[in-house]
Amino acid sequence: GQNIDQPTEMTATEGAIVQINCTYQTSGFNGLFWYQQHAGEAPTFLSYNVLDGLEEKGRFSSFLSRSKGYSYLLLKELQMKDSASYLCAGLDSNYQLIWGAGTKLIIKP
Amino acid sequence: IAGITQAPTSQILAAGRRMTLRCTQDMRHNAMYWYRQDLGLGLRLIHYSNTAGTTGKGEVPDGYSVSRANTDDFPLTLASAVPSQTSVYFCASSPDSSYNEQFFGPGTRLTVL
Numbered sequence: 001g002q003n004i005d006q007p008t009e010m011t012a013t014e015g016a017i018v019q020i021n022c023t024y025q026t027s028g029f030n031g032l033f034w035y036q037q038h039a040g041e042a043p044t045f046l047s048y049n050v051l052d053g054l055e056e057k058g059r060f061s062s063f064l065s066r067s068k069g070y071s072y073l074l075l076k077e078l079q080m081k082d083s084a085s086y087l088c089a090g091l092d093s094n095y096q097l098i099w100g101a102g103t104k105l106i107i108k109p
Numbered sequence: 110i111a112g113i114t115q116a117p118t119s120q121i122l123a124a125g126r127r128m129t130l131r132c133t134q135d136m137r138h139n140a141m142y143w144y145r146q147d148l149g150l151g152l153r154l155i156h157y158s159n160t161a162g163t164t165g166k167g168e169v170p171d172g173y174s175v176s177r178a179n180t181d182d183f184p185l186t187l188a189s190a191v192p193s194q195t196s197v198y199f200c201a202s203s204p205d206s207s208y209n210e211q212f213f214g215p216g217t218r219l220t221v222l
Contacts, residue, residue: 004151031208042199042213043152050208087151095206096167099151 002026004100006088011106012078020073020086020103028093032071034062035087037102043087046073075105083107112136115200115214122190122221130185130217132200140206141183142167143175145196146216152199158183159206190221 003025012018024032031050035043049055049064049071061074073086085102092098113134122128134141139160144152154167158177172194174186183202187194197218201211 033210042215044213045210048208048210089152091208095208096154096157097152097211099153101149101151 002090002092002098004088004090004098006086006100006103008101009104009106011108012075014078014080014107014109016078017074017076018078018105020075020088020105022071022073022088022100024069024071024088024090024098024100026090026092026098029066030091030093030095032062032064033089033091033097034071034073035089036084037087038084046086078107080107080109113200113202113212113214115198115217117217118215119218120220122187122219124191124221126190128187128190128219130187130198130200130219132183132185132214133181134183134200134202134212134214135181136202136204136212137180138202138204138212139180140203140209141177142201142203142211143173143183143185144199144201145169145194146199147196155185155198157206190219192221195219195221 006022034046037043047062054063087102088100089097116131142157143155156175158164200214203209203211
């Protein structure tokens, strides 16, 4: 079966660094997406990885290990506005996204 | 219109009624998708369309139907609503059905009583 696992909730402090992990099992693999979703809003795209390694985009970075079926999203210099849910999604062999339930990130001052 | 829009924003519906959720995009994207999002669960694909004139079933298609008469519009119809269809519904689009990111509409919050 296809499955995406990520922690339900994490808490971090403003200004700190947090790493949100995601493990995936998909039928075939065409890449791994991370989306941000603020409460009551639509998901918005953060990153896409298809090759192993780290992709850096400002304060956010995403890592992929295809051999381990593992990804993480790294958020640096946390700001209060980063309080949101972070959704991990794997793109399967039919180019359909398989979504995790999301990690709710709570930022404390 | 800029991007992708959905209507209505929210709706309370009696069980057994028919309801159509509207979705329109102005980005000339070929692929469009309907998801439902329920607390504690990931987004689940209901139906998709890779290009105008074609549609396909996703993970949870039962009780829903779609049409794609043109590039811009992708309505989702609940023929006879049931309480288990209470959810937040998101429409999304992408340039094509492969590696591209998906752009999401603001969502429709549907309650079936």
